[in-house]
Amino acid sequence: MFNILSLLQCLLPQINATTMRQLNQIILAMLAMSGRVTMLGISRWAGIGGSYRTMLRFFHTVIPWATLFWLFFRKHLFRANEVYLLAGDEVVVSKSGKQTYGLDRFFSSLVSKPILGLSFFTLSLVSVEQRHSFPIRIEQVIKSDVEKSSLSSTPEINKKEKRKRGRPKGSKNKNKTEVILTSELLRIK
Incomplete structure (x- = not known):
């Protein structure tokens, strides 16, 4: 030990x-x-x-x-001849109660529905040869008020008239290089 x-x-x-x-x-x-x-x-x-x-x-x-994880990885785990990939994953841990900081409803892929708990986003270096993951950065996901309000409101189903096939008259080309990032993508950035 x-x-x-x-x-x-x-x-x-x-x-x-x-x-x-x-x-x-x-x-x-x-x-x-x-x-x-x-x-x-x-x-x-x-x-x-x-x-x-x-x-x-x-x-x-x-x-x-993050610095400590990196130092430990460089000193004890890094191998110069190996290939490493950077991967990100969000983990949801179920938690009951009301006083825990960051407690909210997050989607759990294991249960296939949103559950009450804590969410953590992890960036890891994955060794291709060893097939091992080495966490470099772990951060708790805290939903903002905007995210909470947008998720809590139920989308209203608009009954629209069926459109004709093809491109609508008068529509303009859109610049596809301008991307609006979602809150998850902004968190990764």
Whole structure:
């Protein structure tokens, strides 16, 4: 288990020693504990120096996770002769309650319907030869008020007269290079 902690030494240029010590305690506690992972559970399994207050301090610390993921990948996982693809995926985790930040209804492909939960968008480097995914950036998806209002309103079915075949008279050519990005595409950008 202590071999895992030695792998994290490459992250020291980006985070200070106190944060690294807290991260080490959290990792050891999470590997030892079973069941639900909560801050209270982590503090109970962390032992000396891993109080609940320490967990609060760690989780309120701003950490450059994308940089840390990249440093770890470059140091321990990158192979110069391999081909890597950049892939993005959105993951929905079901969650009940009312107080969780970002809780909303998101479409889950496993259930094939929108469910109450949290959504995370992940950018990963995928090794073609190893067929492994290495996450580089993970971000929680928070719906804006515009997205919520546009999804909640039911589309009205307009009964239009059937159009004649062909191009309508007086219609102009449209510039197809001007693309309006959806909220999902803007998030990826």
